[in-house]
Amino acid sequence: MDAPAALEEIARLLEQELANPFKAKAFRRALAVVESLSADEVAAKLADGSLKRTPGIGDTTYEVIAEASAGAVPAYLADLREKAGVGAARTGLHALLRADLHCHSEWSDGTTSIAAMAHAAAAAGLEYFALTDHSPSLRVANGLTAERLASQLEIVEALNASGELGVRILPGIEVDILEDGSLDQTPEMLDRLDVVVASVHSKLRSPGEAMTERMLRAVADPHTNVLGHCTGRLVRGSRGTRPQSEFDAEAVFAACAANGVAVEINSRPEREDPPDELIALALGAGCLFSIDSDGHAPGHYAFLRLGAARAETAGIPSERIVTTWPVDDLLAWSRRNR
Known part of the structure; x- marks a missing residue:
């Protein structure tokens, strides 16, 4: 998993459950920030802490980016997937x-x-x-x-x-x-x-x-x-x-x-x-x-x-x-x- 994929999926799942639209928009804003940077730039900003101070990045989106950049499925995403039944086949x-x-x-x-x-x-x-x-x-x-x-x-x-x-x-x-x-x-x-x-x-x-x-x-x-x-x-x-x-x-x-x-x-x-x-x-x-x-x-x-x-x-x-x-x-x- 990488950060853009995690942010996109979270936004989509929030939209699917008709959550407060501002939540999905926050993740899409963070997605736009991450997509404007290279993977090396994201890693550098995570390492020096400057990503937290980047406009468009909040506390929750920062945690998601950090976990996904480390190769893990972010806990926030895992919870949403479980709630939405992600992986169920179309029947x-x-x-x-x-x-x-x-x-x-x-x-x-x-x-x-x-x-x-x-x-x-x-x-x-x-x-x-x-x-x-x-x-x-x-x-x-x-x-x-x-x-x-x-x-x-x-x-x-x-x-x-x-x-x-x-x-x-x-x-x-x-x-x-x-x-x-x-x-x-x-x-x-x-x-x-x-x-x-x-x-x-x-x-x-x-x-x-x-x-x-x-x-x-x-x-x-x-x-x-x-x-x-x-x-x-x-x-x-x-x-x-x-x-x-x-x-x-x-x-x-x-x-x-x-x-x-x-x-x-x-x-x-x-x-x-x-x-x-x-x-x-x-x-x-x-x-x-x-x-x-x-x-x-x-x-x-x-x-x-x-x-x-x-x-x-x-x-x-x-x-x-x-x-x-x-x-x-x-x-x-x-x-x-x-």
């Missing part, structure tokens, strides 16, 4: 997942770079993932204007061309479903993307009839591939709880089935969205599904295990889960109307 439906179609980076409200999310996706055993940062109306999440999205597409193309990621990035977006049901990005930009996840983020307590019409229009848009966290509920977590939105689920899922739009099984533990009864309803309606992490940090790919378990309990056949498909099959489906 069942989880083992069949090739992709995650809903992930965020620091371009919107994620915590790390696109490359960091890509490396973590590869480490999680994925073959490809869709980068789906937010759209412009979600200002609180630093949503991407058409101009910023165009710049992001250039970076994604360069990262894919580098051949150094171990995973393929599909250009995408989590686009807001606006109050009138339109999608919050220009059609020209949506045409350039491989994956469009459409989600409601505002006016979640709208009357059921209005919410139903809003969602039906979004599902009918030929750009929409996935209906994200359809009820908007929160069942636990630091943001508190939030009841699910009211809408005619039968009508919305019938429209998803008719338009080939996948219903997302959002794997975030604070969402568990849709609830079990709506998953059953969507299954009966003939819908496709997408098991996604809605990851905002590298450690969040671990949430896919939770979504896969829910899908397995619901009896969803793997062939109806688009995130089990080979990438060419996925793209033939996602880009069929572009």
Whole structure:
């Protein structure tokens, strides 16, 4: 073990357990410091004690660096590994997942770079993932204007061309479903993307009839591939709880089935969205599904295990889960109307 690997793994495991985000950020700050130094420089700073006084290094991160630099697994990391069950093999439906179609980076409200999310996706055993940062109306999440999205597409193309990621990035977006049901990005930009996840983020307590019409229009848009966290509920977590939105689920899922739009099984533990009864309803309606992490940090790919378990309990056949498909099959489906 070396110090950068230890710091990265600790940050990822803290993100996975939804610890206070400042903890993971502290380890990522320390990682940036260590990565800016050679191994000899780190060793020298450990020897003369100056590493403790280096900006970005705290008491805990210093101990981790010292233990890892000596070749040992740091005690802090060992405890996290034991708690997280690190080393457990992917089984069942989880083992069949090739992709995650809903992930965020620091371009919107994620915590790390696109490359960091890509490396973590590869480490999680994925073959490809869709980068789906937010759209412009979600200002609180630093949503991407058409101009910023165009710049992001250039970076994604360069990262894919580098051949150094171990995973393929599909250009995408989590686009807001606006109050009138339109999608919050220009059609020209949506045409350039491989994956469009459409989600409601505002006016979640709208009357059921209005919410139903809003969602039906979004599902009918030929750009929409996935209906994200359809009820908007929160069942636990630091943001508190939030009841699910009211809408005619039968009508919305019938429209998803008719338009080939996948219903997302959002794997975030604070969402568990849709609830079990709506998953059953969507299954009966003939819908496709997408098991996604809605990851905002590298450690969040671990949430896919939770979504896969829910899908397995619901009896969803793997062939109806688009995130089990080979990438060419996925793209033939996602880009069929572009």
